[in-house]
Amino acid sequence: MTQPYKIEEVKKIKSKLENAKSIVLVDYKGINIEEVDELRNRMRNSDVKYFVSKNTFIKIALNELGITDLDNYLVGSTAVAVAADEVSAARELANFKKEVTKEKEYPTFKAGIVAGELMDVEQLNKLAELPTKDQLISMVLQGFNAPVTGFVGTLQAIIKKFVYVVDAIAEKEEKK
Numbered sequence: 399m400t401q402p403y404k405i406e407e408v409k410k411i412k413s414k415l416e417n418a419k420s421i422v423l424v425d426y427k428g429i430n431i432e433e434v435d436e437l438r439n440r441m442r443n444s445d446v447k448y449f450v451s452k453n454t455f456i457k458i459a460l461n462e463l464g465i466t467d468l469d470n471y472l473v474g475s476t477a478v479a480v481a482a483d484e485v486s487a488a489r490e491l492a493n494f495k496k497e498v499t500k501e502k503e504y505p506t507f508k509a510g511i512v513a514g515e516l517m518d519v520e521q522l523n524k525l526a527e528l529p530t531k532d533q534l535i536s537m538v539l540q541g542f543n544a545p546v547t548g549f550v551g552t553l554q555a556i557i558k559k560f561v562y563v564v565d566a567i568a569e570k571e572e573k574k
Contacts, residue, residue, distance in 0.1 A: 411459035427475040428504035447480040492526035
């Protein structure tokens with residue numbers, strides 16, 4: 399008979415995973431307690447749920463949600479990063495690895511489901527390098543602004559040339 403606490407643990411995991419746009423499995427072995435605390439704080443500040451549980455509980459919760467692609471990756475030490483957007487879970491882990499655990503090879507991505515698609519380590523690393531939403535908005539606005547800026551520059555050049563011509567004519571008339 400299944401223990402009630404196990405059923406409750408699977409329900410908790412399932413509730414964390416239900417509305418996720420990205421679920422990233424992380425191999426966290428090799429990092430110490432202070433680093434784990436730092437990683438959890440970073441994840442929390444980015445609205446990413448980060449937790450560790452038994453692989454069997456994670457697998458059951460994922461399977462109940464119809465996600466079976468990650469079953470083969472649920473071996474060894476596994477943490478789960480869950481986000482309501484597609485990028486922040488991968489980005490936060492990559493930033494943590496660059497900034498805090500520079501010399502270590504852990505934590506690392508195992509695999510993930512992003513927007514319903516299975517992603518391997520290489521794809522997750524590329525995803526983590528994407529610009530933030532604010533950076534993308536800024537880039538788009540700069541793109542919109544560029545033609546207007548060019549148009550204004552062209553108008554200013556025409557006006558300057560016109561003023562030079564008028565000045566030249568005025569000077570010529572004064573000399574007569």
